[in-house]
Amino acid sequence: MATPWLRRLGRWCLLAGALAGAVPAAAATCPWPDWEAFRRTTISQDGRVIDASTPQQVTVSEGQAYGLFFALAANDRATFDRLLAWTENNLAQGDLAAHLPAWIWGRRSEGGQAGTWGVIDANPASDADLWIAYTLLEAGRLWNERRYTALGTLVARRVLREETAVLPGLGRTLLPGPVGFHPEPDLWRLNPSYVPLPVMRRLAAVLTEDSGWKALVDSSARLIVDTAPQGFSPDWAGYRKGRGFVADTQSRADGSYNAIRVYLWAGMMAPRDPLRTTVLQAFRPMADYVATRGHPPEHVDTQTGTFGPNAGNGGFSAALAPYLAALGQDAAAAAQVSRARTLAAQAPFGYYSQVLALFGLGHLAGHFRFEADGTLVPAWESTCPATR
Template identity: 40%
Template sequence: EGQSYALFFALVAGDRKAYARILSWTERNLCAGDITARLPAWLWGRLPRDRKHPEERWGVLDGNNATDADMWIAYSLMEAARLWGVPEYAQKASAILAMLSRLVRRIERLGPVLLPGSSGFENAAGMRTVNPSYLPTFLLRRFADADPFWAPVAAACNRLLVRCSANGYAPDWATFNADGLHMLGEKDVGSFDAIRVYLWLGMLSRQDSSRNQLVRQFYPMVRRTQTQGYVPLKVNMATLAATGEGPIGFSACMLQLLTDVKWADLIRMKMRSTLMRPQTYYQNCLIMFAQGFDDGAFSFGVNGELKLRR
């Protein structure tokens, strides 16, 4: 995730050297040296010491992939190839999408949906678990523009957003059974993952055919946020009971969906005064996406293409 977001921000900044360094590190350390043959491992960290290796070592802790990161990497490679004229990046993007296509599963009543990773998200009984925040519509639109295979995936994922958010609140995770029924659990929540659903929706092109429906779908969360004056940290999907007050990064994710102009301006002021610290990596990323879009540094076209400020 960190690598994928960093690649995107380097692309937006036009920093080709940083982009190349990030890509090289990712490929070398998370893809066993070849991103066209292996999707990046999602978890990197300090390896345990043992008798053979008493020294400090770093490496892959979990080799499973995370498809949201894979999608962002593929997207950034596609757009870097287009904007910078680097054919090698386009070839890498195509290889990643080919590997991701093997993780698409047909869910009854929804259609073809991309799983969150290679393992751990489906079972023999036909249960599939998905993460709605892993499926930004504009990324799928861009993939579909390059390869028709992804068009029905984009449509199915938008249906998924509506089906698993029946009460107007996005969940962190959602499970569907073999009949395509959403298996809502009493402990299902919308929190640190789900907040990105609102962020991605706010950045979706106003000409996108699904935008109005999705904005209406998630208006209950917008209304609640504006009424109580803050974004809830956690919402129980079964009861809609909310607990805690979300940090400024959560507010930043809601910015483009707010109808209260004064509150939106207050969020802008808070975003600009928030210090970026290493300990708040995730919040930093949310703010960088929200502020970069709000400032016009980047936007997404109706086909998902990246538009940069000239």
């Protein structure tokens, strides 16, 4: 059942045409143009999500993870299986149960391998790994496929074992990857955009045999809220023993292309999630900025609350729209949807902006939502049973 804000949003979207052809009230009975465009322009025939904006034509594990999620939300099992096979064969040494996927793959440019294609950086990225585990588990449930469930469980267990650590005073916490994020004995580097609470909640609900997942929900909530003292999320944050969260020296406390996802994930939280109000209120200054300026900032100094000179791109607007809608600011959300669509029409979105739009606009249009425990509810499950 649609939430009240989604029903309101559907009414003004239909009136304003802001979603450019998508019909929020009956999204499951209609095509998903954004997904179809992404599949056509960004996913290769063999299942590789390509960032064409980079000279190396790279694929990142995050892109494969997001592609899997969108394919599930669209009930596109053929594309899902191609994405999964490519990920396993090229990023996980042919065995996703035994190896977390490498972070980046593409055309190599250095050393004796220059000009060849393959893994460029083998260190896994935990946000991708979480989304892969989550999506496999939900695919197993929604498509009644035990193979997906088993593989998702194994990936999740490996994440817990290889990509988390118990931080003093914080508890078990997700690290951005297995290597490189513990630069000093009492310091860790963390990323608030890596821990979407619906994903963390679902893994905790499904994998009940390991209490580590419940601890990860708790530490993730603190990471999201406590690293935003001025109401803006940073791309990266430090955590120092005895001091707690501190500004990340490498990123200079900047909030930008990573952090935009924090507001996106917050906007997609279920109304009955017990942390939703706390998280939404933590970022009120971002909503105020957008209401005043008409666009999100590209860069924010999250320690001082000062802004760079440039506006965020259309993907930023697409990511902010669900957050504004969740606050009940329907007109502001509609304006950001319209801005995203206008900018996309002027210049086609690249990989990352496409992803932000698929999440943000897809959620607003009703293609998918999350329950309070993180359960994925795609529109096709309840509205289009004939498509199963």
